[in-house]
Amino acid sequence: MDGARTGLSEIVPLGxxxxxxxxxxxxxxxxxxxxxxxxxxxxxDALFLGFAFLSEPADAYMVGLTCPNPSCPVTYTGIRLRASEFLDQ
Ligand SMILES: [Zn+2]
Known part of the structure; x- marks a missing residue:
């Protein structure tokens, strides 16, 4: 994916x-x-984490998740994935 490693953190829209x-x-x-x-x-969307947090793998992303439950106190959460787990290589 073009531009995925050009910044300390970067939003990557997902297809x-x-x-x-x-x-x-x-x-x-x-x-x-x-x-x-x-x-x-x-x-x-995915937020590129790799170079921002030394404890993360170099190709770590946080993918934003939203909870659809209207009574849930947590609207936004996320899952950490590596590029190879969800991005085109
Ligand atoms: Zn919830």
């Missing part, structure tokens, strides 16, 4: 196929709302 990969990771047990446990999370 349909990439969102499906994230959804597959969520289904595999990596993601549910930490507050209400909903697994029907909306998938937003």
């Amino acid at each position: 349909d196929e990439q969102r499906e990969r994230v959804r597959a990771r969520l289904r595999a047990g990596h993601g549910a709302c930490p507050a209400c446990g909903s697994e029907d999370l909306g998938i937003g």
